[in-house]
Amino acid sequence: MSVQLGYWEFASSGRGDACSDNPPLLERTLPGSKVFSNCGLAVACDGVAPVAGGTAPGQPPIFLLWDGRLDNRKEIVSELDGRVSSASSDPEIVAAAYVRWQMDSFHKLIGDWSLTIWNPQARSLILAKDPIGLGPLFYCRTETSVRWSSSLDLLVAEASGALDLDFEYLAGWLAFFPEAHLTPYRSIRAVPPSSFVLFEQGRTTVAQYWDFDPNKQIRYANAFDYEEHFREVLSNAVRRRLRSEKPLLAELSGGMDSSSVVSLADAMLKHEQGLAPRLDTLSYYDDLEPHWNELPYLSKVEERRGRTGHRIQVDCADDLSSILWHTTFAPAPSDCGKNSARNREVERLIATGGYGGILSGTGGDEFTGGVPTAIPELANLLTEFRLVAFAGRLKTWALSQRKTWFQLLWESFRAFLPNRLLHTLPSQRPPRWLVPRFARHHASALAGYDVRLKFFGPRPSFQENLSALQGLKRYVACSIISPRGGCERRYPYLDRDLLEFLFAVPREELIEPGRRRSLMRRALAGIVPDEILTRKRKAYVSRGPRVAIAKRWAELLPLTQNMTAESLGIVSPERFVSVLEDLRMGKEAPLVPVLRTLVLERWLRNLAAEEAVNLNATRPVGEGSSAKAALRIDAKVSAG
Numbered sequence: 001m002s003v004q005l006g007y008w009e010f011a012s013s014g015r016g017d018a019c020s021d022n023p024p025l026l027e028r029t030l031p032g033s034k035v036f037s038n039c040g041l042a043v044a045c046d047g048v049a050p051v052a053g054g055t056a057p058g059q060p061p062i063f064l065l066w067d068g069r070l071d072n073r074k075e076i077v078s079e080l081d082g083r084v085s086s087a088s089s090d091p092e093i094v095a096a097a098y099v100r101w102q103m104d105s106f107h108k109l110i111g112d113w114s115l116t117i118w119n120p121q122a123r124s125l126i127l128a129k130d131p132i133g134l135g136p137l138f139y140c141r142t143e144t145s146v147r148w149s150s151s152l153d154l155l156v157a158e159a160s161g162a163l164d165l166d167f168e169y170l171a172g173w174l175a176f177f178p179e180a181h182l183t184p185y186r187s188i189r190a191v192p193p194s195s196f197v198l199f200e201q202g203r204t205t206v207a208q209y210w211d212f213d214p215n216k217q218i219r220y221a222n223a224f225d226y227e228e229h230f231r232e233v234l235s236n237a238v239r240r241r242l243r244s245e246k247p248l249l250a251e252l253s254g255g256m257d258s259s260s261v262v263s264l265a266d267a268m269l270k271h272e273q274g275l276a277p278r279l280d281t282l283s284y285y286d287d288l289e290p291h292w293n294e295l296p297y298l299s300k301v302e303e304r305r306g307r308t309g310h311r312i313q314v315d316c317a318d319d320l321s322s323i324l325w326h327t328t329f330a331p332a333p334s335d336c337g338k339n340s341a342r343n344r345e346v347e348r349l350i351a352t353g354g355y356g357g358i359l360s361g362t363g364g365d366e367f368t369g370g371v372p373t374a375i376p377e378l379a380n381l382l383t384e385f386r387l388v389a390f391a392g393r394l395k396t397w398a399l400s401q402r403k404t405w406f407q408l409l410w411e412s413f414r415a416f417l418p419n420r421l422l423h424t425l426p427s428q429r430p431p432r433w434l435v436p437r438f439a440r441h442h443a444s445a446l447a448g449y450d451v452r453l454k455f456f457g458p459r460p461s462f463q464e465n466l467s468a469l470q471g472l473k474r475y476v477a478c479s480i481i482s483p484r485g486g487c488e489r490r491y492p493y494l495d496r497d498l499l500e501f502l503f504a505v506p507r508e509e510l511i512e513p514g515r516r517r518s519l520m521r522r523a524l525a526g527i528v529p530d531e532i533l534t535r536k537r538k539a540y541v542s543r544g545p546r547v548a549i550a551k552r553w554a555e556l557l558p559l560t561q562n563m564t565a566e567s568l569g570i571v572s573p574e575r576f577v578s579v580l581e582d583l584r585m586g587k588e589a590p591l592v593p594v595l596r597t598l599v600l601e602r603w604l605r606n607l608a609a610e611e612a613v614n615l616n617a618t619r620p621v622g623e624g625s626s627a628k629a630a631l632r633i634d635a636k637v638s639a640g
Helices: 026-027 073-079 088-106 154-156 167-175 225-240 256-271 295-305 315-323 341-353 375-383 387-401 404-416 436-441 460-477 495-504 518-523 541-553 553-560 573-584 591-609
Strands: 003-011 032-038 041-046 051-053 062-070 109-119 126-131 136-141 145-150 162-164 194-198 204-207 248-251 279-285 310-313 632-634
Touching: 003 109, 003 154, 026 256, 041 109, 051 088, 073 088, 073 167, 073 295, 088 194, 126 341, 136 154, 136 194, 136 204, 145 295, 167 436, 167 460, 167 591, 194 256, 194 553, 225 404, 248 256, 248 341, 256 279, 256 295, 256 518, 279 295, 279 341, 310 341, 315 341, 315 541, 315 553, 341 573, 375 387, 375 460, 387 404, 404 495, 460 495, 541 553, 541 591, 553 573, 553 591
Parallel strands: 248 279, 279 310
Antiparallel strands: 003 041, 003 145, 032 041, 051 062, 062 109, 109 126, 126 194, 136 145, 162 632, 194 204
């Protein structure tokens, strides 16, 4: 994966040549990279090279950095009327598209990508991302300059002055995931998915360039047409992510999503040219976890492939220790604990196997009907005033889910009511060890930015899909902090064309009463092993982390004493220790927020312990002040 770091000093007139001596900042921070400068802008890139595109006769060319994969290059080439050819590179095609259509070109670019465009004539800088936001791209603007990078730690290392923590980000991290445009630092922001950020000397503009069409609907007279269409778009989504000069890994969990990706990929690799030279599988297992015995299912896929993939034993106690003993600087909480034995083994596999990417099944469960709920379908019928059909489906779903008609009817109406009229669901309540003032001020982030259905407007099922997609965008943004030293992750189920299809087909095609993933099971019959297509539910992990807390209790306790999170007005240590005691004794407690709190505390302590960091922690005073500068970091952290 490529890395870039750049800055633009607004007052500098710069030089007009394409390349000059390495600016000291870039030479020090990203050694060994290629450094370019143009009219006051300087950028260092490692793994990607800029291209120049003409704007008009006599005007200086634009400067474009493209990092990603362009899936519809043939279509764009045909629309550009000879300005580029099929032999042109992806960056050259993107540059020509921008010269012709300006910002209107971004919605035409299908794929996983991020780009940087410098227009010396207009003296403007543009940063943009694909609709899912799979490429990390961060920026920090001051009154005199803007700096940006694909790596958050590079921006933290080179920030001028002190950085303030963003408490909304921390709240989002503790519960679900923070908004995609946030970072742990208030002055550093991420380019939002499906958006561009335009920098000019006097202003900064953030704009969304594309979104899914709520009016698009796909209706066929025959169920077989839905199945054929689904196979086509899913196969194409996998095919796009198989294009690689290096071998690839595919996560194989034994579930329907990852098994479908591997099964479709194998068929393509046997019969098509121009794809990855090899695809190997990567699976995790834990023999001691009673609810996570996936080996019988993933073995079925391996048997069909004719070879066993890489299997890694999961040790939850070791995972917890990697958090407790992570003492090096990390730019974000999500980077703490990544030195576990499991992650080290994955890194070793990637290095020795020369893999260029990892295929993931993330997103399939959310959009193919993996959640057995009737609410989106029933809500659709309500908003369309199809009351006879509503009554019929209400009866069918009630029998399937063993609920009363009235109970299911109330759940359907409840989905439209504002939160203030409802009792908060247990899954949306803030962890009880959080300081009430902090929990109150960041209630939205702690509830996962829950959005209620609207009766008028797009179909409720479409609204639900967008809400789920926003959650996945937050997950991706929180997970991808730096491209350095990592392996690119590829998500077939987050393919734009596939999502457009799934958002447009009738909800009752995707899921039926008593039959999750109805369309997927029908369409992939004979492609995915029957044992996987017919399984009722996927396994889950519940025992391992609880046992790990009891096993590592002596190591864990010091992290609960004199907590930095307490000094910031975030955590009540007494209540937190009480919850840890419950888990230790085998009682029910919200496990994920507990682990997230431990990670947050470890991360905050690492900031305080870093010799090059001046950390002055004071408890926020007054309502809302926690969102301001309670924790200030002298940002001179080593970029290594």
